[in-house]
Amino acid sequence: MTEAEARHWLEEHFTVSRETWEKLEAFIAFLKREAESQNLISASTLDHIWDRHIVDSAQLLRFCPDGSQAWIDLGSGAGFPGLVVALLSSHRVTLVESRGRRIEYLQRAIALLDLESQVTVAGMPLERVETAPYSVISARAFAPLDKLFDLAARFSTNKTLWLLPKGRNAAKEWDGVKSVWEGEFRIESSVTDAEAGILVGHLTGKDEKHTAAAAKRHQRR
Numbered sequence: 001m002t003e004a005e006a007r008h009w010l011e012e013h014f015t016v017s018r019e020t021w022e023k024l025e026a027f028i029a030f031l032k033r034e035a036e037s038q039n040l041i042s043a044s045t046l047d048h049i050w051d052r053h054i055v056d057s058a059q060l061l062r063f064c065p066d067g068s069q070a071w072i073d074l075g076s077g078a079g080f081p082g083l084v085v086a087l088l089s090s091h092r093v094t095l096v097e098s099r100g101r102r103i104e105y106l107q108r109a110i111a112l113l114d115l116e117s118q119v120t121v122a123g124m125p126l127e128r129v130e131t132a133p134y135s136v137i138s139a140r141a142f143a144p145l146d147k148l149f150d151l152a153a154r155f156s157t158n159k160t161l162w163l164l165p166k167g168r169n170a171a172k173e174w175d176g177v178k179s180v181w182e183g184e185f186r187i188e189s190s191v192t193d194a195e196a197g198i199l200v201g202h203l204t205g206k207d208e209k210h211t212a213a214a215a216k217r218h219q220r221r
Contacts, residue, residue: 001051001055001191001192002051003047003048003049003050003051005051006050006051006054006055006192007050009055009191010050010054010055010058013058013062014058014061014088016088020087020088023087023113023114024054024084024087026112026113027079027083027087027109027112027113028049028050028054030108030109030112031049031078031079031109032046032049034105038101038102038105040077040078040102040105041053041077041078041080051192052192053078053080053084054084055191055192056080056081056140056165056190056192057080057081057082057083057084057085057140058081058084058085058088059190059191059192059198060081060085060138060163060165060198061085061088061089063161063163063188063198063200064089064091064136064161064163066089067090067091068090068091068092069091069092069135069136070091070092070094070132070133070134070135070136071085071091071092071093071094071134071135071136071137071138072093072094072096072134072136072137072138072152072155073085073093073094073095073096073138073139073140074096074126074137074138074139074142074143074148074151074152075096075097075126075139075140075141075142075143076095076096076097076102076106076121077097077102077140077141078102078105079095079106079109080140081138081140081165082095082119082138083095083106083109083110083113083115083119085138086113086115086118086119087113087115090118091118091136092118092119092120093118093119093120094119094120094121094122094134095119095120095121095122096122096124096126096129097121097122097123098123098124098125098126100123103121103123106121107121107123126151126152127151129155131154131155132155133155133156133157133160134155134156134160135159135160135161136160136161136162136163137152137155137156137160137161137162137163138162138163138164139152139164140165141165144173145164145166145173145174145176145177145199146176146177146180146181148164149177149181149203153203153205153206156203158202158204159202160202160203161200161201161202162183162185162199162200162201162202162203163198163199163200164198164199164200165190165196165197165198165199166196166197166198166199167193167196167197168195168196168197169197170187170196170197170198170199171187171197173199174187174199179207180206180207181203181204181205181206181207182203182204182205182206182207183201183202183203183204183205184201184202184204185199185200185201185202186199186200186201187199187200188200
């Protein structure tokens with residue numbers, strides 16, 4: 001997908017106002033300036049931001065119901081997908097980021113984009129974020145699926161929608177945790193890379209047999 005094709009894809013799939021286009025442009029310009037002093041995104045993608053980052057983030061909204069839902073984005077880094085989600089929807093987004101310079105960057109980006117009433121930065125490790133239920137959980141290159149579920153399951157209910165871009169390892173990662181975790185997930189193809197997969201679904205919890213076995217092992221210690 002070229003940069004022009006990426007912009008056209010946004011026009012086709014979203015009602016993007018002139019103000020939102022201007023904010024997206026401002027965000028990209030801000031990101032490029034900041035990337036000169038810190039490693040926010042891969043240098044190889046700096047000339048492909050619309051494709052590799054904006055559309056790659058925006059496509060997650062295809063699987064999420066409209067409305068103002070509580071959305072938590074884990075390991076937000078440069079603001080993908082969380083800031084793009086906020087710009088293109090009314091979801092209330094919490095960005096989880098533990099690195100000091102990234103936290104400060106995200107806070108300035110939020111102010112630049114006038115998103116203070118819609119986006120919050122949880123500037124701490126995920127383990128320290130207060131437990132609360134969220135309607136949507138997203139994570140882009142945050143952690144392997146087994147670790148991700150261990151860390152984030154406490155933010156999920158049976159109705160929580162998980163949106164997890166997992167690249168070409170999506171099927172392998174889901175197969176690798178099925179013996180421990182229960183849930184219903186499907187793999188959707190990414191519009192930016194036909195060979196990359198997005199895990200979309202709901203997590204029920206840990207398998208009862210696995211949980212009981214783990215408890216017995218703990219008692220023996």
